[in-house]
Amino acid sequence: MCPGLSDDLQQIDNARKTAIIDRELKRLNIDIAALQETRLSESGSLKESNYTFFWRGQEHHERRLYGVGFAVWNTLLSTIEAHSSGTPRVLSLRLTTSSGPTNILSVYTPTLSSATEAKDQFYEELEAKIRLIPKKEHLFLLGDFNARVGADHDSWPRCIGHFGVGKLNENGLLELCSFHDLCLTNTFFPTKPHHRMSWRHPRSYHWHQLDFVATRRSLLNQVLVTRSYHSADCDTDHSLVASKVRLLPRRAHHSKQKPRPRINIARTNKSELQELFAIAIDEALEGCPTDSATERWNHIREAVFQTALDTFGRRERKSTDWFEAGVAKLEPAIAAKRVSLLAHKKDPSTKTLVALCAARSDTQKIARRCANDYWLNLCHNIQLSADLGNMRGMYEGMKKALGPSPVKTAPLKTAEGEIIKDRCKQMKRWAEHYQELYSRETTITSTALENTQSLPPMVELDTPPTNEELSKDVDNLANSKAPGSDNIPPEVIKAAKGSSLLQHLHELLKQCWKEGAVPQDMRDTMIVTLYKNKGERSDCNNYRGILLLSIVGKAFARVALNRLQLLAERVYPEAQCAFRAARSAIDMVFSVRQLQEKCREQRQPL
Known part of the structure; x- marks a missing residue:
C-alpha cells in the first residue's frame, strides 16, 4: 500500500497505491476499509x-514489515477517532453511532509458518486490546487472520455458521472467538461459493477463506451480509471482503466551527471582475450601521466576504499529482485490467494469464507515459519560475513534486510528562501551552523606571489616522497570505481600492481609535501547529505555532505600529540595529566582518 512517498526523491514509487485504492473503494461504495501489509x-x-x-507500522529504522491501517470516507471523519498507539499488527478505530460507540480493529495475524512465540505474542496483544473495550460497546474485527476455520458448526456453534469453507488448521482464532463470544460473519450467509473465498493458493490454485469479519454474537442481527469482491483490483493476491452492517454514524460534537469557503484569489487580477466587485461592494455597504465598532465591522466583514465569493468564486482544488492529472487516460486501461483479473480468477488458465499480463503491461506503459509528461511539464514550470525570479511559484512546484505529505501523529504529554489520549484534554494542553507562551507578564522594576530618561510627550501620535496612512498600509500587505477566521485574503481588500470600501474601513478605524x-x-487568532522535525512529537515545545490573524486587523495594526515607530526612534540606543528601517542586523554583521578582515590585513588590533 505504498502511497508513493519517500524521504529519498530517487526512491519515489510512482504507483500511487493510495490513489488506486481510493478509486476502487469509491467504486464499490465502501465506507470504512481495514488494510493489512501496508509496510509504512x-x-x-x-x-x-x-x-x-491511517496506518501504523514498524519504527523508522526497522525493516518495513507487516503494518495495518484504515481507509475512512472523508465525510465520516467527524464521527471517528483513530488511535495511533496500536501495533504493526493491530490498530483500532472508534466510530460514534446512534446505537453507541463502535470499535473496529484492523488485524494482521502471523502466517502459519511463523514461530509459535510470534503467534502467542500476537494473540496476547489482541486479547489485551479486546479486554479494554467495554462489553456494552460494539466490536468488529477485520483483517487477514491467516487461518482456516472449516465448516464444523456442531463443534463451534457460537463462532461459525452453516456456510463455512474447507478444513480447520492450527490457529487460535476459534479459541479467541469462543472466549469473547465472537462470531465469524463470513460463515453465516448463504452466498455463492466463490463469494466465500478470499485467497487462492499460488501452486494448487485452491481457494481458501483467510480474511474474516468478526463481531459480537449479540450484534450478528445487525449484519446484513458478508461476502468477497474479486473485482477489486489493488495489486494484491487477497480479494476484498466487505460486510454490510446496519449502523447509523453520528457526528461527534466539536467546538470547532465549520470553515468558510475559500475565495479564488487567482481571479482578483482581472480588471473586469475588479470593476464588478467595486460596484457590488458599494451597493452592499449602503446603510452600514454606525452604533458601535463591532456592529460596523460585522456588517463590513459579511458584505465583503459574500460579495467577493459571488464575484470571484470559490477556489478550486488543484490536481495534487500525476495520477489525478492523467486519470482520463488511465481509467480505460485500469478498467480493462480489472476485467482481465476477474476473468483469470474465474478461469486460471494460460490464456487468461497472458491476457492479464498484457493488460498489466499496457496499464504500466500508459501510467509511465502520464507520469513522464506530468514530470516534464512540472519541471519546466519550476525552472521557468526560477528564471523569472518567482520564488513562490518555484516552491509551489516543488511541493507538487514531493506529493501529498503524510501527517504523522503522536499522543501529547502533559508538562509533567504524562501521556494524554483524550482529545479534549489534548486541546486543553495546547491552550495551556500557548497561554504560557504568549501571555507572560513583563515586570518592570522601579529602578529601571527611575533610570529611564523622561521625554516630552508627542501629541501628534494621538491624532486620528488619516486615509492616506491606511491606504499605504493596505498596499504594503503581502499577497498570498493565509487569512484569519473571516477568510478575507489581502488580494480582495486591494481589489476594492477603487470602491468605497477603503473609506468605510477608515471610518471604522477612526471609531476604534x-x-x-x-x-x-480582529484580535482572535487561529493557531496552526507545525512540527519542527526534531525531538519527540509528543512534546508541545517541539512545535511552532503559526498565528492566522484578520487581514483588516493587520492593516489596522500596521497603522498603530508606524505611529509607535516614531516614538521608538527616540528611545532606541544607537547600537540597536534589528527591527529598524535601514538598520538590518545582517548589515551590521557584514560590517563587523569587514572590520575583522581589514584589521587582520593591516595587523591592527580590533
Missing part, C-alpha cells in the same frame, strides 16, 4: 480525494 513506517495519515488513510479598542473578531 511509524504512524500517520494521508488524505486523498475520497478517503483518508475613539472607543479605544478594536472588535474582538
